[in-house]
Amino acid sequence: MKIRRFILGRDEADWVELENAISRVRPDYGPWATVEEFRAYEKWPEFDSEGRFIAELDGNPVGIVHAHVDKLREEKRGYIDWLGVIPEHGGRGIEEELAETAIKELKNRGMKIVQSYVHGEPEEVIRMWKNMGFKLIRTGSLMTKELAELPNVGGNREVELKPLRREADEDLEKLNALHNECFKEHFNWRPKPLRTTVFLVRELSNAHSPFLATQGWWFALLGGKYVGFVGASIDERLNTTKGAKYGWIFSIGVLKPHRKTGIGTRLILQGMNHLKDNGMTTAMLGVDDWNLTKARQLYEEVGFKIVWKESSYEKKLA
Numbered sequence: 444m445k446i447r448r449f450i451l452g453r454d455e456a457d458w459v460e461l462e463n464a465i466s467r468v469r470p471d472y473g474p475w476a477t478v479e480e481f482r483a484y485e486k487w488p489e490f491d492s493e494g495r496f497i498a499e500l501d502g503n504p505v506g507i508v509h510a511h512v513d514k515l516r517e518e519k520r521g522y523i524d525w526l527g528v529i530p531e532h533g534g535r536g537i538e539e540e541l542a543e544t545a546i547k548e549l550k551n552r553g554m555k556i557v558q559s560y561v562h563g564e565p566e567e568v569i570r571m572w573k574n575m576g577f578k579l580i581r582t583g584s585l586m587t588k589e590l591a592e593l594p595n596v597g598g599n600r601e602v603e604l605k606p607l608r609r610e611a612d613e614d615l616e617k618l619n620a621l622h623n624e625c626f627k628e629h630f631n632w633r634p635k636p637l638r639t640t641v642f643l644v645r646e647l648s649n650a651h652s653p654f655l656a657t658q659g660w661w662f663a664l665l666g667g668k669y670v671g672f673v674g675a676s677i678d679e680r681l682n683t684t685k686g687a688k689y690g691w692i693f694s695i696g697v698l699k700p701h702r703k704t705g706i707g708t709r710l711i712l713q714g715m716n717h718l719k720d721n722g723m724t725t726a727m728l729g730v731d732d733w734n735l736t737k738a739r740q741l742y743e744e745v746g747f748k749i750v751w752k753e754s755s756y757e758k759k760l761a
Contacts, residue, residue: 508526526542597712
């Protein structure tokens with residue numbers, strides 16, 4: 444077995460095949476249909492083209508890992524993403540070697556802290572990270588809500604909901620500013636650059652990407668002031684793979700002085716109605732279990748239930 448660096452422009456097909464095989468068990472993941480789709484993802488403004496590795500056994504690709512560096516962060520924290528081995532070769536120590544390779548790569552790139560993620564609750568993966576000196580620092584939940592019957596809870600009726608105009612630069616600037624203000628106290632936050640918001644809302648939609656191709660965004664205005672937002676989207680790739688009609692409450696935020704006033708409820712209902720009007724039968728969202736705003740409590744009040752857990756582990760590098 445050997446581990447080699449990913450070569451940009453050559454290894455996308457192997458990466459896509461491995462990523463799809465490793466992640467098919469996840470309820471929130473739709474496999475890449477084509478290499479072209481994956482290469483479009485590589486155009487994401489924050490994409491880190493370095494630090495990807497492929498494990499080969501007898502010359503055949505069997506595992507992947509990405510030692511990801513977020514170059515927009517001031518703190519020297521790196522991330523281990525997409526660590527996995529195809530099921531028939533699991534449990535042979537390949538995951539550990541990939542993880543060690545990623546840690547070494549991040550250390551060489553100047554990182555002082557490493558974070559890793561566990562999707563679901565596989566005991567062998569959790570045990571691996573703990574044995575390598577990682578400690579649990581966060582848990583999150585994937586939640587779902589059936590859309591056949593929406594809750595009759597209303598929310599704040601004084602709020603005006605204004606649709607975002609995708610081609611209006613001032614609306615994207617407003618969305619970006621609201622996002623940064625709403626999330627500045629959240630776990631792992633750092634300012635989102637405007638170009639990322641533009642890519643997400645405008646360019647992905649115009650490219651008709653299966654991921655987030657169908658989007659709806661609304662601002663919440665109170666007394667003419669922008670106080671919150673919600674974005675709902677449909678991942679056509681996920682639905683094709685799962686044979687389902689899932690829609691995402693992709694992002695939702697309310698400014699701190701206006702929380703706990705029913706604005707969040709009004710926004711999430713707007714997002715769910717948008718998904719239902721577009722033929723979806725189930726709404727999905729992700730939430731930080733330790734969120735100080737108690738967002739999970741809001742989602743539970745409107746009927747969302749936990750179906751999947753994700754955990755973050757962290758290690759300080761010597």
